[in-house]
Amino acid sequence: MNKYEVLKNIFGYDSFRDGQESLIDAILNGRDVLGIMPTGAGKSLCYQVPALVMEGITIVVSPLISLMKDQVHALNEAGVHAAYINSSLTEGQISKALEYASRGQYKIIYVAPERLDTYGFVSFARQADISQVTVDEAHCISQWGQDFRPGYLHILDFVNKLGKRPVVSAFTATATEKVKEDILNSLKLQDPKVMVTGFDRDNLYFGVETVKRKSDFVFDYVMKHRQESGIIYCATRKNVDQLYLSLLKQGVQVLRYHAGLSNEERRQNQEDFIYDRGNVIVATNAFGMGIDKSNVRYVIHYNMPQSLENYYQEAGRAGRDGESAECILLYSGQDVMINRFLIENKEDNPELDPVQIMSVRQKDEERLRLMVNYCTTHDCLRKYILDYFGDENECRCDNCSNCKAEFEYEDVTEEAVAIVSCAMELRGRYGATTLAGILAGSKAAKLKNMGAMSFKSYGKLENMSEGGIREIINEMILEGVLKTTQDKYALVSPTEEAVPILVGEKSFSLKRIAKKKEEPAFAAMRPVKSKSKAGEILLNSKGDELFEKLRLLRKEIATAEKVPPYIVFSDKTLKDMCVKLPQDKQSMLTVSGVGDNKYDRYGQQFMDIIKEFTAGEPVSTVLD
Ligand code: ADP
Numbered sequence: 004m005n006k007y008e009v010l011k012n013i014f015g016y017d018s019f020r021d022g023q024e025s026l027i028d029a030i031l032n033g034r035d036v037l038g039i040m041p042t043g044a045g046k047s048l049c050y051q052v053p054a055l056v057m058e059g060i061t062i063v064v065s066p067l068i069s070l071m072k073d074q075v076h077a078l079n080e081a082g083v084h085a086a087y088i089n090s091s092l093t094e095g096q097i098s099k100a101l102e103y104a105s106r107g108q109y110k111i112i113y114v115a116p117e118r119l120d121t122y123g124f125v126s127f128a129r130q131a132d133i134s135q136v137t138v139d140e141a142h143c144i145s146q147w148g149q150d151f152r153p154g155y156l157h158i159l160d161f162v163n164k165l166g167k168r169p170v171v172s173a174f175t176a177t178a179t180e181k182v183k184e185d186i187l188n189s190l191k192l193q194d195p196k197v198m199v200t201g202f203d204r205d206n207l208y209f210g211v212e213t214v215k216r217k218s219d220f221v222f223d224y225v226m227k228h229r230q231e232s233g234i235i236y237c238a239t240r241k242n243v244d245q246l247y248l249s250l251l252k253q254g255v256q257v258l259r260y261h262a263g264l265s266n267e268e269r270r271q272n273q274e275d276f277i278y279d280r281g282n283v284i285v286a287t288n289a290f291g292m293g294i295d296k297s298n299v300r301y302v303i304h305y306n307m308p309q310s311l312e313n314y315y316q317e318a319g320r321a322g323r324d325g326e327s328a329e330c331i332l333l334y335s336g337q338d339v340m341i342n343r344f345l346i347e348n349k350e351d352n353p354e355l356d357p358v359q360i361m362s363v364r365q366k367d368e369e370r371l372r373l374m375v376n377y378c379t380t381h382d383c384l385r386k387y388i389l390d391y392f393g394d395e396n397e398c399r400c401d402n403c404s405n406c407k408a409e410f411e412y413e414d415v416t417e418e419a420v421a422i423v424s425c426a427m428e429l430r431g432r433y434g435a436t437t438l439a440g441i442l443a444g445s446k447a448a449k450l451k452n453m454g455a456m457s458f459k460s461y462g463k464l465e466n467m468s469e470g471g472i473r474e475i476i477n478e479m480i481l482e483g484v485l486k487t488t489q490d491k492y493a494l495v496s497p498t499e500e501a502v503p504i505l506v507g508e509k510s511f512s513l514k515r516i517a518k519k520k521e522e523p524a525f526a527a528m529r530p531v532k533s534k535s536k537a538g539e540i541l542l543n544s545k546g547d548e549l550f551e552k553l554r555l556l557r558k559e560i561a562t563a564e565k566v567p568p569y570i571v572f573s574d575k576t577l578k579d580m581c582v583k584l585p586q587d588k589q590s591m592l593t594v595s596g597v598g599d600n601k602y603d604r605y606g607q608q609f610m611d612i613i614k615e616f617t618a619g620e621p622v623s624t625v626l627d
């Protein structure tokens with residue numbers, strides 16, 4: 004089979020996605036590759052397609068047992084002979100697998116990095132025909148990342164032990180220069196083709212919401228999306244437990260995950276989530292790396308994470324199947340304090356000297372500051388993220404809470420002048436809270452002690468609340484009229500941009516989200532349908548009805564086969580069936596994600612439901 008036949012007949016897809024084909028071509032030409040593509044971009048296909056086109060065996064190094072299991076299940080479902088070898092198997096099972104492998108039973112073998120050091124595996128590999136070694140989640144090789152796996156450093160040794168050097172391919176979603184260098188150096192890739200695709204995920208909606216009670220917001224949201232799978236991330240175990248209990252008490256079927264639970268409970272809960280036995284999981288960031296579940300429809304952050312790197316990775320677990328999904332961050336000022344506390348109390352890496360430790364702290368602080376800016380900016384959120392990761396982009400996405408919001412403007416030039424004057428009077432020695440206190444004429448003991456009453460600015464804005472003044476100061480910082488020092492004290496001083504405002508040449512306005520009367524306070528409470536990405540087909544109620552029936556069948560099959568439902572067919576595939584209403588083999592094979600093997604196994608059952616549903620009549624299942 005050539006690459007197109009593999010794509011269509013095995014995986015059931017019509018075309019390659021951005022970046023896939025050129026990586027596949029390079030591998031097929033015997034060239035090493037490094038693919039850096041965002042979560043959900045389809046990195047697996049980049050090595051699986053060549054693995055099936057080439058003679059010989061592909062060995063895939065993967066960091067987690069659950070990831071390997073998932074991938075092997077998915078390949079087996081598609082009719083590919085694949086296996087994994089890791090510590091979840093007994094010694095007996097491992098020798099059996101190696102025996103089969105030696106007889107050429109598997110085209111693709113997944114292994115944990117530690118396996119590459121073992122005598123049994125090395126002697127198998129030395130006598131076998133290995134055409135490709137793939138390093139998945141390749142950032143695990145970098146000591147700078149949080150997912151560092153020492154075993155990854157032995158991959159090169161392993162490759163060198165093989166009689167004939169296979170092509171080496173590496174894949175990751177981590178885009179930083181440092182990690183990229185580490186991968187290239189540690190694997191000694193030879194004249195590699197390095198492919199970095201854009202980091203945009205255009206099927207994801209990004210929202211930041213400031214709400215009165217976060218738990219109420221989550222409850223409402225979960226109830227409105229009852230049929231859908233979602234993850235709710237909290238900053239601490241305590242938050243997880245509280246939210247979990249509160250949802251449970253309100254009758255929501257909910258799971259939880261954090262490092263404080265027993266191994267068994269964690270494993271069970273993760274599995275229940277992946278197998279669609281529970282739709283919602285409340286978790287700390289300990290949950291996730293092994294989650295390839297493609298039908299996660301929303302990720303809510305109950306607390307602001309420490310950096311946009313963390314945020315984008317966690318939020319990116321939504322919508323891997325390419326269908327619309329929502330990423331909502333619930334922001335409150337308190338999150339900043341919690342994160343600052345976490346940074347200050349983080350255990351220092353004992354391998355670093357004091358200067359390096361200082362520099363790590365500073366970088367943490369800087370990342371936190373840019374994360375807060377994400378939560379408070381009024382500009383396009385997607386643009387903010389893509390700018391942060393150095394991706395070129397257009398300025399409005401129309402699929403984030405800022406692009407969707409209507410803003411109103413309030414002229415606050417007079418207040419801005421008072422604030423700048425005050426900052427000048429204080430000569431950059433105080434933070435925003437003190438500034439606001441002085442301008443509001445606060446009687447707080449702290450201000451009295453510093454003799455604030457004698458300042459000219461004292462009480463200049465006494466008819467405003469301190470909170471109101473803070474809001475203007477924040478906006479002035481965002482707009483670059485004021486700047487802050489980048490340590491935890493964040494001392495405020497004016498920039499050059501303040502001059503035209505001070506001399507009356509320029510006005511300054513406050514931008515606020517206009518709250519419309521009958522709409523709920525949080526913009527994200529619209530039904531999922533109203534915010535599809537451009538060009539996406541939406542189902543009408545008839546279509547939804549069929550979708551539910553197909554989902555039920557999928558669940559039945561998955562339970563019988565003991566695999567997660569999304570491995571039988573993705574949401575996207577079921578939706579495509581609802582649109583195309585295939586009633587014979589030929590049209591079923593045009594559905595995205597239906598290959599020959601899956602057609603043979605399940606095609607008829609799904610067509611039976613579709614036939615029964617349409618009962619020979621033309622049915623319209625999509626919105627006009
Ligand atoms: P990554 O490893 O980059 O996060 P995956 O390899 O897990 O992403 O792929 C994400 C999803 O995209 C999977 O459900 C996969 O089947 C699907 N996919 C990959 N390539 C294509 C393609 N060319 N057309 C349609 N769907 C694809």
Ligand code: MG
Pocket residue numbers: 046047
């Ligand atoms: Mg992957």
